[in-house]
Every structure is written in C-alpha cells, then in structure tokens.
Amino acid sequence: MKIAIINGPNLNLLGKREPAVYGSTSFEAYLSDLEALFPEIEFLYFQSNVEGELINFIQEVGFSVDGILLNAAAYTHTSVGLGDAIKAIDAPVLEIHISNTFAREDFRHQSYISPVAKGIIVGFGLDSYRLGVLSFLKG
Ligand code: DQA
DSSP: OEEEEEEOTTGGGTTTSOHHHHOSOOHHHHHHHHHHHOTTSEEEEEEOSOHHHHHHHHHHHTTTSSEEEEEOGGGGGTOHHHHHHHHHSSSOEEEEESSOGGGSOGGGGOOSSGGGSSEEEESSTTHHHHHHHHHHHHO
16 A cells, blocks of 8 residues: 655744644654554655745655555645646645644634545544545555
C-alpha cells in the first residue's frame, strides 16, 4: 500500500512553531515513528509552503497512490484550487489537522477540503496522521 502525506504551509516548522498548539515534535521525527509502526506501507512525504506546489504534487500522485493524508494547514481555509485538485484525482483524501480547528478562531471552521474529502481527522495532535493510516488500512 502506498500512502502520500502532504503538509501545507508552516508545517515544516513543527516542533518549533507554537508548541502549545502543535507540540514539540518535528514532522520528520514523527514520520520515522510512523514508518516503523507500519513497515508494510510505502509513505511518500511532501511539504510545501506554496499552494501551487501542493496542487502539482496532488496531481502527480493522485492517480497512483492508495490514499492521501492532507494537512493543507492555512490553505484549508482559503484554497478553492486545492479543493478542485482533490475532486480531479482518483485517490481518496483524508483531511488531517493536528489541532481542533473547530475549537479555534471562526475562520478555521471553514474548509475547502472537507466537502471533497473521504473523511476528516481533527484535533488528535500528530496522532491524527496515524489514525488516518489506520483508516486506509481498514479500507
Ligand atoms: C492546522 C490548522 C490550521 O488552521 C492552521 O492554519 C495550521 C495547522 C492543524 O494541523 O491544526 O497551520 O492545519
């Protein structure tokens, strides 16, 4: 099974960025744990701060992977283009958030990803990604 993990803007700073909200673990460290936990899965990891690069990567892998875990970060709340990209591909997409966006500012309650995602996993810290993998494993 092949799963792509796609992280949007500022998630390259995980571990350093607002640790009270996002924790103190870097995504690279978390990804090694995830790979050790699921040795049977091939993970493709991509992070970008640039909206168009995220769309390009979704198009690139969206017809070949078994699933995508997408944390579009701030673009979740603004990007019609990311929503359209998800509609255009075959792979199922799970919308992932580390924090509980619904317990935060109003502008974080709006998502262009939710209506086109297979499901949404929000607010479990980095464990949101592991829960997403489990969901793809269950099929
Ligand atoms: C986030 C929530 C977004 O609102 C925010 O802009 C992020 C991270 C999360 O994982 O909790 O950058 O997607």
